[in-house]
Amino acid sequence: MRTRYAPSPTGFPHIGNYRTALFEWLAARHSSGQFVLRVEDTDRKRLVPGSMEAIMEGLRWLGLAWDEGPDVGGPYGPYLQSERLALYKEHADKLIAQGDAYRCYCTEERLAALRAEQEAHKQPTGYDRLCRGLTPNERAEREAAGLSSVVRFAAPLEGATTYHDFLRGDITFDNRTIDDMILLKSDGFPTYNFANIVDDHLMDITHVIRGEEYISSAPRYAQVYRAFGWEEPVVVHVPLVLAPDRSKLSKRHGALPLLEYRELGYLPEAIANFLLLLGWAYDDKTEFFTLDEMIAVFDDRRIGTAPGIFDRARLDWFNAHYIRRLSPDELVDRAWPFLLRGLPEDARANLDRDYAKRVLMLDQERIKTLADAPALAEFFFVDQPEYDASLLLGKGMDAARTAEALAALIPTLADLPTWEPEALLAALDAFVVARGFIRTKADGSEVPDRGPVFMLVRVAVSGRKETPGLPEMLAVLGKERTLKRLEAARHKRAASQVGTEVER
């Protein structure tokens, strides 16, 4: 099996395009075939500089390696359509010679007027085949006059064309609804439609997997294949990916170019997994697949036929899942650029990789995207966290008691012989009991109530009310830093006049 991804470098493809690429890649890998990257740069007006590199970068990032392509070459090259112009001309000439194509001299103005006319009369739009009936003399005149022309396919006028859609079965179009499509533009470049057919054949592509938007064009392609006498490839139309409001995916709806998701802290394995399961399912329960697992189980017959909606919340869930199962080293490696970018300057200056690793491990289970990491972990890295003094009130304690509790706790912790989570927990618990914090459980029994003291220390040390577990956090923070922050909190509390009770 040979499949191909054939993007045109006219922009930065979104997630839906890459899902098609994923399916193409999986189909090839599953069958131990080849996956070809062919760049369809035939529209010179819409060419976007850099987009070809971005497209390839996106594929690489997802882990979809191609066997043949513009950069790596291959036996069917070149893989840039702009370098294959002679091939298209040669094949167009062949069709002209055998009467299946003709030169059309109609101007774009005439075509536009024709279309406007048809629309005004609510008629089906389409080329009226004016030039198809030109006599040899008339053609010679036009050529002599130097009129520019395009090459059009002479489509069958009557009957119907049926092609086999791998997922949907036979699809039939009345030939009267199909006009004579342009094969070669006046600038000598082929249209996508034509270059596609010629290249898929010349490159021995066995399975054409493409977006659903080409269903309507498929019968035209079939006609051309048949005019050439070529065997038609298996044609698989993958359903579209829609925005949450069911409209076509666009930036407005948060469907960004793939590489933007990298910047937002998404993992390629999460994106690939998410994409796989948008329009495809292995069974009714399996959710997670590595690329290798996908290859092993991928079955193109299970590709769905209904459009799917891009659900960011689901992507987030996949991403969080994959972040959670990263090893500590992978976690720092991947989060590192985000820390460098997102942390305040002073914290960034002397970032220690080992310390960062321990911090990230604490936050691993609450990081949704890598871009969350700096905000979640910032307090570990700054000299002193900023926070409002009003946060610094033990539950059910007034300012005086809070300050006093902090004052009492500092020497307790300072005297600890070891600074490990177990020892810290024991010390904190002892402090809770000594201070008489008691909670009555539902069954009436009384147990030590860690809440007030733990929260107080949590805020003092982090400036936040949501953090990793306290003993673990203090252990990573280190004795010196912890005591310094507790001291600062004590002063902060003492200095603050507002000391009313806070309800939590």
Add this chain to the structure above:
RNA sequence: GGCGCAUUCGUCUAGCGGCCCAGGACGCCGCCCUCUCAAGGCGGAGAUCACGGGUUCGAAUCCCGUAUGCGCUACCA
């Protein structure tokens, strides 16, 4: 306007004639665990299988029609 494709909980889906008065997952809600937030565990709400006709002893599953959505209708891809 014409042509085409699609249609199962808000979303992704399982289902390919009886196992389904429809199962799983995301999201949402509640409970548990618990030093907070997460994670995890348990539970819940949520789909007259778009609608209407058939076929059949029996239909989410097959057929026809309708509606709706989307796509194509470019010297774009």
